[in-house]
Amino acid sequence: MRRLFTVIAAFCALMAGAALMQLKLAVQDQADKVAALADQIHNDEESLRILEAEWAYLTSPHALQEQSIEFLALMPPTPKQVLGSASDIPLRRSGEVVDGEHSVLLPTSQPQEKDADEKKKDEKQKEKAL
Amino acid sequence: MSFARAQSYQFDADPMEGERSPLAQARARLMVGVLLFLGAFVLMAIRTIDLGLSSPAVERTATREIVVPPVTFARSDIVDRNGELLAVNLQTSSLYANPRKIKDAKGLAQKLSVVLPDLSHAELEQKLSSNRSFVWIKRKLTPRQKWQVNAIGEPALSFQDEEDRLYPHGRLAAHALGYVDVDGKGLAGVEHYFDDRLSEAGRTAKPLALSLDIRVQYALADELEAAMRAHQAVGAAGLVMDVNTGEVIAMVSMPDYDPNNVRGVGDEEKFNRVTKGVYELGSTFKTFTFANALDDGIATFDDGYDATKPLRISRFTINDDHPKKRYLTLPEIFAFSSNIGTAQLALDIGGERQQEFLQSLGLLTPASLELTEVGAPMYPSTWRKVSTMTISYGHGIAVSPVQLATGISSIVNGGQLNSPTLLKSNDHWQNTRQVISPATSRQMRQLLRLAVTKGTGGRSDARGYRVGGKTGTAEKAVGGGYDRKALISSFMGVYPMDDPQYAVFALLDEPKGTKETFGFASGGWVAAPVVKNVILRTAPLLGVLPKEEDEGLYQRVALMIEDD
Numbered sequence: 001m002r003r004l005f006t007v008i009a010a011f012c013a014l015m016a017g018a019a020l021m022q023l024k025l026a027v028q029d030q031a032d033k034v035a036a037l038a039d040q041i042h043n044d045e046e047s048l049r050i051l052e053a054e055w056a057y058l059t060s061p062h063a064l065q066e067q068s069i070e071f072l073a074l075m076p077p078t079p080k081q082v083l084g085s086a087s088d089i090p091l092r093r094s095g096e097v098v099d100g101e102h103s104v105l106l107p108t109s110q111p112q113e114k115d116a117d118e119k120k121k122d123e124k125q126k127e128k129a130l
Numbered sequence: 131m132s133f134a135r136a137q138s139y140q141f142d143a144d145p146m147e148g149e150r151s152p153l154a155q156a157r158a159r160l161m162v163g164v165l166l167f168l169g170a171f172v173l174m175a176i177r178t179i180d181l182g183l184s185s186p187a188v189e190r191t192a193t194r195e196i197v198v199p200p201v202t203f204a205r206s207d208i209v210d211r212n213g214e215l216l217a218v219n220l221q222t223s224s225l226y227a228n229p230r231k232i233k234d235a236k237g238l239a240q241k242l243s244v245v246l247p248d249l250s251h252a253e254l255e256q257k258l259s260s261n262r263s264f265v266w267i268k269r270k271l272t273p274r275q276k277w278q279v280n281a282i283g284e285p286a287l288s289f290q291d292e293e294d295r296l297y298p299h300g301r302l303a304a305h306a307l308g309y310v311d312v313d314g315k316g317l318a319g320v321e322h323y324f325d326d327r328l329s330e331a332g333r334t335a336k337p338l339a340l341s342l343d344i345r346v347q348y349a350l351a352d353e354l355e356a357a358m359r360a361h362q363a364v365g366a367a368g369l370v371m372d373v374n375t376g377e378v379i380a381m382v383s384m385p386d387y388d389p390n391n392v393r394g395v396g397d398e399e400k401f402n403r404v405t406k407g408v409y410e411l412g413s414t415f416k417t418f419t420f421a422n423a424l425d426d427g428i429a430t431f432d433d434g435y436d437a438t439k440p441l442r443i444s445r446f447t448i449n450d451d452h453p454k455k456r457y458l459t460l461p462e463i464f465a466f467s468s469n470i471g472t473a474q475l476a477l478d479i480g481g482e483r484q485q486e487f488l489q490s491l492g493l494l495t496p497a498s499l500e501l502t503e504v505g506a507p508m509y510p511s512t513w514r515k516v517s518t519m520t521i522s523y524g525h526g527i528a529v530s531p532v533q534l535a536t537g538i539s540s541i542v543n544g545g546q547l548n549s550p551t552l553l554k555s556n557d558h559w560q561n562t563r564q565v566i567s568p569a570t571s572r573q574m575r576q577l578l579r580l581a582v583t584k585g586t587g588g589r590s591d592a593r594g595y596r597v598g599g600k601t602g603t604a605e606k607a608v609g610g611g612y613d614r615k616a617l618i619s620s621f622m623g624v625y626p627m628d629d630p631q632y633a634v635f636a637l638l639d640e641p642k643g644t645k646e647t648f649g650f651a652s653g654g655w656v657a658a659p660v661v662k663n664v665i666l667r668t669a670p671l672l673g674v675l676p677k678e679e680d681e682g683l684y685q686r687v688a689l690m691i692e693d694d
Contacts, residue, residue, distance in 0.1 A: 038198040045201045049220060050273065056215040056298035061348035076667055079594030079676030 200335070204293055205314055206328045207337040208307060208321075210344045211379075211554045217307055217321070217389075218296050219314070223276050223289035225267040227258060231286035235259035238284055242267065245278040270294045301388045303347050305402040306340065306381045306501075306552060309389035318400065320552060323500050339554040341377035346370050349667040350380045354636060357660045358384055361641035361651065367403035367531050368660070369635040370668070373539035373624060376548030377555065378499075378532070379632065379672070383407075406503040408528040409637065412604035412653065413467045413586075414538070414622045415524030419476050420464055420577060421541045422487040425570040428478050431687060434459040435471040443516050448473050451603065451652070452586065461690045464577045465585030467601065469523045476522030481513045484521065490565050491537040491547065493529050500552045505530045524602060531620075535633050538622050542575055542598070542630040544568045576687045579627040583684070584691050590623050590658035592665040594676030598630075599623035599661065601653035606640070616640045621657035625665055631674055636660040 057063070068074060083089060095105025208217040232238055239255035246268055257265045270292060271279070279287060295310045308319020316325035324338060354366040370380040383403040387395040401407065423429045437458045441448040450468050463471030476484060488494055496506045508528040510517045520526040532550050540547040545566040566574075578598030581587050586601045599622050606616040620637040624630050636657040643649035647656060669676065 034196050038196055041198045042201065045198075046221065049201065049203075049218065052215055053218045053220055053296055053298050056218075060299045060302065061345055062300075062302070062352075065348075065352075077670055079592070079666070079669075082594075082670055082676050084675045084677070 203334055204329060205295065205310075206334045208328075209337045209339050210342045210347075211339065211377075212343060213339070214344045215298055216303060216340065216342070216344065218298065219293050220296050222270045222272075222292055222294040224269040224292050225271055225276075225279060226288055226290060227265055227267055228263050228286045228288070229258050229260050229265060230263050232258055232284070238282070238286075241282050241284075242279070245275055245282070246271075297389045299344060300390065301386045302344065302351060303342055303381070304386045304389045305383045305400075305404065305503075306342060306378070307389055309392050318503065319402075320500060322502055340552055341372075341379065341554045342381070342552070343379050343671070345671050346664075346668045347380040347382065349671075350634075350636075350664050351382045351384075351386075353660045353663045353667070354382050354384055354638075357636070357638060357641075357656060360644060360646075361638060361656050363638040363641040363656075365398075365403055365639035367407065367635075367637040367639075368664070369404050369531050369535050369633075370664070371532075371535045371539055371550065371633045371635075373543045373630045373633050374546075374548070375555070376536060376539065376550045378550055378552050381405075381532075381552075402501070402503045403637070403639070404531045405497060405499055405501050406505040406530065408505045408507055408530050409618045409620075410525055410528050410604040410607065411531075411534055411618065411620055411637075412524040412602035413469075414534060414600045414602035414620060414653075415521065415527070416464060416467065416472050417538060417541055417574065417578065417600050417622075418488060418491065418493070419472055419479070419484070419522040420460070421566050421570060421574050422484060423475050423479055424573050425566040426479065426483065429460055429475060431460050431573070431690060435463065435468075435474045437463070437468050437470040441470050441473055441519070443473075443519060446516055446520070448519065459690045461577060461580060461687050464600075465581050465691050467581075467586050472523045473519035476518050477515070479518075479522075481515065481518040484518055485513050488521075488527075490563075491540060492549070493527075493533055493537055497530060497533045497536065498549045499532055507533060525604060531635050531637055534622060535635050538624065539630075539633050540565050542571060542578065542624050542627075542633075545571045575624075575627050575630065576684050578624060579684055580687055580691060582623075584688065586652075586654040587621060587623070587658050589654060590621055590661045590665075592625070592662045592669070594678075595665050595669050595674060596626040596628055596677075596679055597623050597662070597665060598625070598627040599658070601658060603652040603654075617651050619651055619653040619656050621653045621661045623658075623661040623665065625669070626674060632668075632672060634661045634664050636664070 093108055096108050098104075098106050203219040203221075205219045207215060207219070210216055229235070235258040236255060239251060239258050242258075243249060243251045243254055249268060254267070257267070267287070268275075271289075276289065279289075293314065295314055297304075297307060297309075304319075306319055308316060308321035308323075310316050310321055314329070316322040316328065320338070320340065321328065327333065328338060350368045350370060354368045357363070358366045366382070366384040368380070368382040369378065371378055381404050383401070385399050387399040392400075434457055437450060437453075438455050440450075448469050450466075450470055452466050452468075454462070454466055454468070458466065458468055458471050460471075460475075462468070463475070479487075485494070492498075494507055494509060496504045498504075507530070509521070510526060517526050536547070536550045545564050545568055546562040547565045548562050575598060578600060579596065580598075581600050582591050582597050587597075587599045590597050590599055602618075602620040602622065604618045605612040605614055606618060607613075608616065618637065618639060619641050620635065623634045623636075625632060625634070638656050638660075641651045641656045643651040643655070650656075
């Protein structure tokens with residue numbers, strides 16, 4: 001009985017030692033990984049700085065303007081195109097119902113656009129006067 | 131059981147009369163050992179239970195700190211108000227070689243000159259075939275060049291890590307930023323002014339945020355450059371300022387330079403015309419004369435002066451550039467930029483009071499900007515009557531554009547004088563000083579707006595943005611006299627006039643008239659369009675909403691201006 005107990009105790013001690021060794025190795029392995037990751041992060045941060053500088057260089061307003069002229073057909077916005085709130089957007093004009101036929105709508109006459117044309121003329125004249 | 135035995139030993143030992151048997155002694159000693167072990171085991175058991183139940187130990191392992199070595203650099207970055215990178219320190223590599231290890235110098239020189247085309251081939255070959263053990267090939271390579279050099283695979287070539295200051299936007303904002311020497315020491319601009327702050331150990335990780343907006347900076351530089359080319363001007367200066375905070379949003383001085391490579395850049399390019407240059411700015415100064423008179427109650431909008439004929443004072447004659455030859459009301463004098471009327475108004479103010487007022491606006495002391503390149507204003511040491519008259523319309527006094535913008539900002543923003551700043555700041559309210567009353571400021575806004583809609587500044591009117599402003603044209607002082615052909619043409623604009631946000635200033639040095647301007651080179655013809663274009667380009671960026679103008683704001687004053 002006593003001898004059995006001793007054997008079991010010795011076996012347990014050996015197993016515990018082996019497990020501890022295993023754990024220690026695993027922890028060391030993980031610690032190495034963490035250190036490698038930290039190193040990687042450091043390197044990435046460094047290259048990030050370089051990339052940020054390159055990004056600033058490539059997105060410099062002058063470079064963007066050149067690219068825009070080459071690839072986009074965009075013009076600078078005129079004051080008329082800038083709207084302050086959603087309520088400034090005019091509602092879509094609904095068509096005109098002819099002969100009680102609701103499936104086909106005819107376009108309404110557009111007196112407002114004429115106004116706009118006249119306004120343009122006025123503006124041109126004003127500009128000439130200046 | 132052992133107790134019984136011990137008893138029995140005791141019993142057995144008794145007859146020995148106090149002499150303990152060695153066996154009993156050993157037993158007792160063993161007992162001590164057993165008790166010790168028992169105690170130790172009990173302790174271990176308690177500790178085991180303790181470890182099992184408590185959680186802090188678990189947490190301790192989880193929060194074990196992971197130390198990432200920080201990226202260190204010798205100098206802080208500089209960013210604009212939106213965090214856009216303006217100046218940055220980067221690791222670069224410098225290439226050197228050990229010629230003694232090189233076997234085929236000719237071939238290597240050939241390969242290197244392909245990668246580094248700016249090096250002379252002959253010099254390279256001579257360097258590589260020398261008998262030294264160390265020669266610099268090129269300092270501060272780009273990452274791509276480094277990669278290409280590595281691709282050559284020559285063991286005699288090596289790199290040395292160095293730090294280099296880079297300005298990704300090149301010549302944009304060069305005068306505000308300044309530049310550094312090879313050792314990374316700031317020599318001009320904010321690089322020089324904040325040299326200690328930028329290179330202070332422990333603070334390099336925090337970037338220095340300037341008040342500049344690089345997008346606005348570019349719009350201003352682009353427009354000024356175009357105007358300079360169109361009018362063959364020798365120089366140009368421009369400034370955009372937040373009138374409510376004094377923050378400089380953009381600052382352009384032409385000709386400029388690339389801070390990445392200052393070798394061979396002349397003084398003319400390095401000269402900051404916005405802060406260091408002082409100019410007689412002409413009629414823009416009438417704004418101050420009018421603000422002074424209105425604030426002191428010396429004149430009201432209903433008053434006027436006779437401008438039928440030139441004024442004579444000692445040996446000077448004061449003429450109007452746009453003569454109307456009639457009696458002019460105060461708004462008319464301002465809108466038509468009448469020197470005769472303004473000079474008379476200044477006489478009513480008086481020289482002493484005029485000097486005091488200009489002093490209070492900071493026009494007689496150097497601007498307190500965060501730059502070392504700040505010019506001191508020039509004005510007569512004895513303020514005579516004739517000085518009072520000429521200074522009222524901006525002649526005989528020379529100030530820097532940044533001083534002018536600061537003064538105008540305080541006139542339109544309700545009378546609060548903010549010192550100009552190049553730093554993005556939130557605590558600017560502490561440094562304000564009331565210089566004129568809000569009521570006067572309101573009247574000045576009306577006058578400035580009318581100078582654009584009805585007067586000489588018409589070509590600055592960016593429709594929708596309610597621009598107000600004043601033109602300025604002055605002849606350059608050359609050797610004691612004035613050169614009629616060499617002009618300083620400027621325009622000081624503020625928008626939107628019903629709630630002033632930004633002041634835009636443009637100045638052209640010696641512009642020539644073109645066909646488009648009918649040969650005119652005055653501020654209203656050459657500088658006002660620059661301001662207009664800058665406003666049209668930048669107002670959407672700065673969040674100023676275009677809207678239909680409320681003419682009622684100006685109607686009463688507008689009626690006092692008679693067109694003819």
